[in-house]
Amino acid sequence: MPELPEVETVARQLEPELEGRRIEELEVLDGRWSRPVPPEELGAAVAGATIEGLGRRGKYLLLGLDGERTLVMHLRMTGNLVLVEGDEVLDPSEGRRLYEGERSTSARHLRARFLLDDGREVWFTDPRRFGEAFLIENSGLAERFVGRVGIEPLSPEFTPEALGAMAAGRTAPLKSFLLDQSGVAGVGNIYADEALYRARLHPLSPAGSMKPEHLQALRDGVVAALEAGIDAGGSSIDDYRDGRGEKGTMQEKFLVHTREGEPCPSCAGEIVRIVVGGRSTYFCPSCQVRLRRRPRRRAK
Numbered sequence: 001m002p003e004l005p006e007v008e009t010v011a012r013q014l015e016p017e018l019e020g021r022r023i024e025e026l027e028v029l030d031g032r033w034s035r036p037v038p039p040e041e042l043g044a045a046v047a048g049a050t051i052e053g054l055g056r057r058g059k060y061l062l063l064g065l066d067g068e069r070t071l072v073m074h075l076r077m078t079g080n081l082v083l084v085e086g087d088e089v090l091d092p093s094e095g096r097r098l099y100e101g102e103r104s105t106s107a108r109h110l111r112a113r114f115l116l117d118d119g120r121e122v123w124f125t126d127p128r129r130f131g132e133a134f135l136i137e138n139s140g141l142a143e144r145f146v147g148r149v150g151i152e153p154l155s156p157e158f159t160p161e162a163l164g165a166m167a168a169g170r171t172a173p174l175k176s177f178l179l180d181q182s183g184v185a186g187v188g189n190i191y192a193d194e195a196l197y198r199a200r201l202h203p204l205s206p207a208g209s210m211k212p213e214h215l216q217a218l219r220d221g222v223v224a225a226l227e228a229g230i231d232a233g234g235s236s237i238d239d240y241r242d243g244r245g246e247k248g249t250m251q252e253k254f255l256v257h258t259r260e261g262e263p264c265p266s267c268a269g270e271i272v273r274i275v276v277g278g279r280s281t282y283f284c285p286s287c288q289v290r291l292r293r294r295p296r297r298r299a300k
């Protein structure tokens with residue numbers, strides 16, 4: 001499932017290719033992608049628009065269009081955005097160009113297709129079809145994300161103090177706290193495990209139990225884990241393998257995620273898997289401290 005580093009990788013790699021291009025046509029092949037807006041209606045609204053940029057907010061991709069509008073896309077479980085040029089497919093999630101037969105694999109899962117004025121195409125592919133898109137005026141963009149997409153972890157606003165304000169009084173386990181998109185935006189199952197390991201915090205520690213030094217460690221751990229993912233070109237794939245059965249390269253760089261039974265990179269003890277909030281969670285019981293619930297509530 002794409003998390004912040006994967007979405008960021010798609011945006012960074014495709015933006016220079018798309019900026020300034022005109023969308024001749026948007027063909028929505030799957031009504032689920034645009035619902036509740038009918039495919040033809042979304043297509044008509046986007047046709048003729050000039051692309052001003054491709055950015056990210058949380059796990060959302062933001063395709064900036066002229067006329068102060070943004071086409072917001074979410075990859076959900078298995079969505080992907082690729083650039084198609086003749087027989088070649090540029091797939092940022094794979095960090096490479098794909099050739100020949102691989103184009104037909106992508107085509108099988110095609111949900112929407114943008115035809116650009118230079119003859120190239122952008123494909124939204126999605127085998128499990130949970131991905132979605134909607135068009136919104138830029139003036140309503142911020143409000144749309146209120147309560148759904150929290151603080152950007154790679155922004156200057158993501159401080160230990162901000163994290164502390166979010167965590168105060170919360171009894172939820174740290175793992176669940178990090179997965180809540182309305183708190184820290186863009187962190188999913190993989191990077192939550194990696195961040196907690198780097199911060200040396202046990203995933204079951206109550207969020208409200210963190211002291212200032214833990215808040216600093218967690219803030220640093222989240223940033224370091226996400227930056228490592230971006231440096232590796234994202235490419236992490238969690239429960240899902242794509243049509244070719246391949247996995248990305250970030251997988252090889254995980255410190256603890258999916259490494260049950262393997263030695264901890266720090267103490268050589270065994271990495272353990274537990275389930276927290278229905279999600280597989282990997283950690284080192286020796287290195288990661290389980291904090292106790294604080295006896296007093298913080299005064300408001």
Ligand SMILES: [Zn+2]
Binds near residue numbers: 265266268286
């Ligand atoms: Zn360890």
